[in-house]
Amino acid sequence: MKNRNVVSLLMLVFGILCVLTLAHAQNAPEASEKGKEVYENSCAHCHGTEGRGDGSAAENLLPKPRDFTRGLYKIRSTESGQLPTDQDLFDIITEGMPGSSMPGWETSLSADDRWEVVAYIKTFYDGFKESETSPRVISLEDKIPYSEESVEIGKGLYVDLGCVECHGNVGRGDGTSAPTLTDEWGFQTWPANLTQGWNYRGGADTEDIFKRFIGGLAGSPMPAFEGDSFLHFGLTAEESTRLSELENKDEMTAAEEEASEQFYEKMDAAVDVALNRAEGMELSAAEQQTYNNAMKVVYEKSWHLANYVKSLSPEKRPESAIGNNVLRSQYVQGALPAMDDAAWETLQSGYFPLVGQIVIEPRQFNPTIDSVNVKSFYNDKETAFLFTWDDRTNTVGDETDEATGKTLEDALAIQFPVKVPQGPTAPKPYFLWGGRLPVYLWHWKASAPEQVTELTAKGINNAEVQEAQGELHVQSAYTNGQYKLWVKRSLKTDDKKDLQLEPGVFVPIAFSAWDGANGDIDTKRVMTSWYTFVLEPVPSSRRFVYPPLIAILSLGLLFGLRAVVQRRNSEEVKNM
Amino acid sequence: MKTYLLASLTVFLACCYVGGAFAADSGSGEMEMLVFPKAYKAKAVNNGGTISGVVTFEGDVPEMKVLEITKDQAICGATDKYDESLVVGEGNALKNTIVYLIDISAGKDFDKSTKLEIDQKDCKFSPHVQIVPLGVRVTMLNNDRVNHNVHIFSSINTPVNKQQTKNRKKMPLKAVKKAEGPVSVKCDIHGWMSAWIAYVPHPYFAVTNEKGEFTLEDVPAGDYKLGYWHEACGTNNKAPVAVTVAAGGTVTQDFTLKLK
Numbered sequence A: 001m002k003n004r005n006v007v008s009l010l011m012l013v014f015g016i017l018c019v020l021t022l023a024h025a026q027n028a029p030e031a032s033e034k035g036k037e038v039y040e041n042s043c044a045h046c047h048g049t050e051g052r053g054d055g056s057a058a059e060n061l062l063p064k065p066r067d068f069t070r071g072l073y074k075i076r077s078t079e080s081g082q083l084p085t086d087q088d089l090f091d092i093i094t095e096g097m098p099g100s101s102m103p104g105w106e107t108s109l110s111a112d113d114r115w116e117v118v119a120y121i122k123t124f125y126d127g128f129k130e131s132e133t134s135p136r137v138i139s140l141e142d143k144i145p146y147s148e149e150s151v152e153i154g155k156g157l158y159v160d161l162g163c164v165e166c167h168g169n170v171g172r173g174d175g176t177s178a179p180t181l182t183d184e185w186g187f188q189t190w191p192a193n194l195t196q197g198w199n200y201r202g203g204a205d206t207e208d209i210f211k212r213f214i215g216g217l218a219g220s221p222m223p224a225f226e227g228d229s230f231l232h233f234g235l236t237a238e239e240s241t242r243l244s245e246l247e248n249k250d251e252m253t254a255a256e257e258e259a260s261e262q263f264y265e266k267m268d269a270a271v272d273v274a275l276n277r278a279e280g281m282e283l284s285a286a287e288q289q290t291y292n293n294a295m296k297v298v299y300e301k302s303w304h305l306a307n308y309v310k311s312l313s314p315e316k317r318p319e320s321a322i323g324n325n326v327l328r329s330q331y332v333q334g335a336l337p338a339m340d341d342a343a344w345e346t347l348q349s350g351y352f353p354l355v356g357q358i359v360i361e362p363r364q365f366n367p368t369i370d371s372v373n374v375k376s377f378y379n380d381k382e383t384a385f386l387f388t389w390d391d392r393t394n395t396v397g398d399e400t401d402e403a404t405g406k407t408l409e410d411a412l413a414i415q416f417p418v419k420v421p422q423g424p425t426a427p428k429p430y431f432l433w434g435g436r437l438p439v440y441l442w443h444w445k446a447s448a449p450e451q452v453t454e455l456t457a458k459g460i461n462n463a464e465v466q467e468a469q470g471e472l473h474v475q476s477a478y479t480n481g482q483y484k485l486w487v488k489r490s491l492k493t494d495d496k497k498d499l500q501l502e503p504g505v506f507v508p509i510a511f512s513a514w515d516g517a518n519g520d521i522d523t524k525r526v527m528t529s530w531y532t533f534v535l536e537p538v539p540s541s542r543r544f545v546y547p548p549l550i551a552i553l554s555l556g557l558l559f560g561l562r563a564v565v566q567r568r569n570s571e572e573v574k575n576m
Numbered sequence B: 001m002k003t004y005l006l007a008s009l010t011v012f013l014a015c016c017y018v019g020g021a022f023a024a025d026s027g028s029g030e031m032e033m034l035v036f037p038k039a040y041k042a043k044a045v046n047n048g049g050t051i052s053g054v055v056t057f058e059g060d061v062p063e064m065k066v067l068e069i070t071k072d073q074a075i076c077g078a079t080d081k082y083d084e085s086l087v088v089g090e091g092n093a094l095k096n097t098i099v100y101l102i103d104i105s106a107g108k109d110f111d112k113s114t115k116l117e118i119d120q121k122d123c124k125f126s127p128h129v130q131i132v133p134l135g136v137r138v139t140m141l142n143n144d145r146v147n148h149n150v151h152i153f154s155s156i157n158t159p160v161n162k163q164q165t166k167n168r169k170k171m172p173l174k175a176v177k178k179a180e181g182p183v184s185v186k187c188d189i190h191g192w193m194s195a196w197i198a199y200v201p202h203p204y205f206a207v208t209n210e211k212g213e214f215t216l217e218d219v220p221a222g223d224y225k226l227g228y229w230h231e232a233c234g235t236n237n238k239a240p241v242a243v244t245v246a247a248g249g250t251v252t253q254d255f256t257l258k259l260k
Helices: A004-028 A033-044 A086-095 A112-121 A148-160 A206-215 A237-248 A252-276 A286-312 A342-346 A548-551 A557-575 B002-016 B030-031
Strands: A325-330 A349-352 A371-378 A384-389 A397-401 A406-408 A411-417 A438-445 A452-457 A463-465 A473-479 A482-490 A508-515 A529-534 B048-056 B098-103 B117-119 B129-133 B139-141 B150-151 B162-163 B168-170 B180-186 B194-200 B203-206 B213-219 B223-232 B243-247 B251-253 B255-256
Touching: A033 A112, A086 A112, A086 B243, A148 A286, A206 A286, A349 A529, A371 A529, A384 A411, A411 A482, A438 B223, A557 B194, B048 B098, B048 B223, B048 B243, B098 B213, B129 B203, B203 B213, B223 B255, B243 B251
Parallel strands: A325 A371, A325 A529, B048 B251, B048 B255, B117 B139, B129 B194
Antiparallel strands: A349 A371, A371 A384, A384 A482, A397 A406, A411 A438, A411 A508, A438 A452, A452 A463, A473 A482, A508 A529, B048 B213, B098 B203, B098 B223, B139 B168, B150 B162, B150 B180, B180 B194, B223 B243
16 A cells, blocks of 8 residues: 555656656746756756755755855866866766766766857856956876876875875775764765765766865865875985885984975975965976975875776776676585685675665665675575675664664665575565565664574564574674675575575576665664575586566666566455 | 666656655755955054963753764774864863954954974864864864875865875874865765864964863954854854953953754
């Protein structure tokens, strides 16, 4: 019943949206103001009619739609403190901002319309009118190509410059400052997970990364790393090394004192020139030279750093675990590898992207966990799974949710049907923790890290701890912003409420995850719809396998959700 | 493909499921700001007068909140740190109140010989409230051997957010051109660090000390409006105090402030 309500609610909202859009078009007084019209039709419900970021859809979104009245733009090709170029604005509107609700408009607005809307959003901030000169663009000349040496130098800079404070030791956005960051408007903000470049707002090319930390992300807590944020700004590499040596000495000779004094003067002069330039003063030819020399060193370091950051993430978002990438448990003879066994390295992971649960209240509109990665082995008796997922904070149940008074903690649930559907078209339980057809769950919580509880559920708010808890072997760890969970179970159990496993049979699998620090609790969580996994048959065994068919069936929450809801509804109708 | 469908569905539903309007901030911010004259002309002041006084706090003095030090314990956590939004001393003396002339259009020039510095020692800004003349660079000090980021939340001038690494002992910031403030200064790396900067166009600004005292000197004889700003007690923008300064004279004007 509930689902039918959801569908009708959706239709109602669709309807209202359509009516609103029509009404708008009709009322628009100045039809010639093309940019305004495009804005009001496509952008205002998020960014607000006055550009204050307070459109009707803004409430539940985080990051918030940008308030255009402050002139603060994250994704710029320009130096810190500078406005974006028109091209920057055009590009971000075209591409959208991954990891946020800002859509790309490449296919839904013509290039002309996008240019018009660029001109229009600029009118919300007077600074665009007032600035006489065009903004200063960060130079991308003399790029240092990617190489292992460059990455190694960059790695050192990542620590020395303090990226690590927010982005963490290996870049998962779990730095010690991460939990307390807020943006310009006071909303909580998480540092980017640098191992997931596909969630960057402004692209993951080396050039993009380079521009982001040099120019900073205006409006966010991420600072700019400008010239004199770098060590010994104004000195050449050799001079800098020499000065470091001198600074490390317990005692300096008179000559050394003088040498270091000269270095300091040179640095002060460079800083002075850089400040003059930033304050808008014309530089003399000699000053310009001083500035260029100093910046050459800084830019060189910046390319190394950009190469390092680039090295942290795969080139593209991994393919989801469907079709050819479906999760296959590999057969091994003898004991199954424990959590930290190197044998796991030999396996390809199945990648399961997570999305916010937005069907049932309370919902999660602003997920912080990207995905779960899964690997599995089995032998004649048992199967072992290794689940890994990134979570910036290790919340173990020492915080409480203000709304419900319940304990917030990180958790993962792995969901299977109690009965494996017989054939690809046989109905699966409802993906939100089952319904008429029950699901079997493994529920792990960070506060009891060595334990997995078996549940049976007939709905997202209708889960029961199984009376007879089977024998599950569990190991887990949290390091550098990543959870690892290892679960081992026998293929068959005596409990009718448990899933029974058999090689060659495709088994539906789904996940829910909770990030306590993001307020995830109960139905407010991230999750997947049904995927499948299979105990890859040993080559000799000749079982009937119906491979990608099931996988194709589970394609897309959009279709999946609709299909499942419809099927469920019709089932219910039949059952009435 | 699936991923994108999911993502776009999420976005779409996110747009749909919205209840209630977004409560936009009504521009009450203005009342929290200093008021500056439209123009100011520096001139020699002979036989100016003095305005001085004491600012005291009225009401139950809340206990100063100890700040939670969440990182770099060895350095930042060596001493207890307190929330300095309300520092009340002996006799209810109120520290960190800005007292200033609202409507002066001509008077003395800035004394540009004093270096303006804000220290970040032990992961705490000091002073907590700093007056910065237009056109003057303020230098951020970092002797902590930890990384700080200097984040100045200007809205009239360009905001600043710049990394000052542990190796950078003194970092001068570019001067600004427009009167503004007080604006909040933060370090995002150490989220508890908080201070205020007022960028001002004339030198008739004072910040009260531990005893709540302030003094404005060399004020040309005339009638003025005297304003104040305090982080927790607000401003008297709606009803500034009128004072008359005689040549060479002294005016005493005390203030009693309550929590806003």
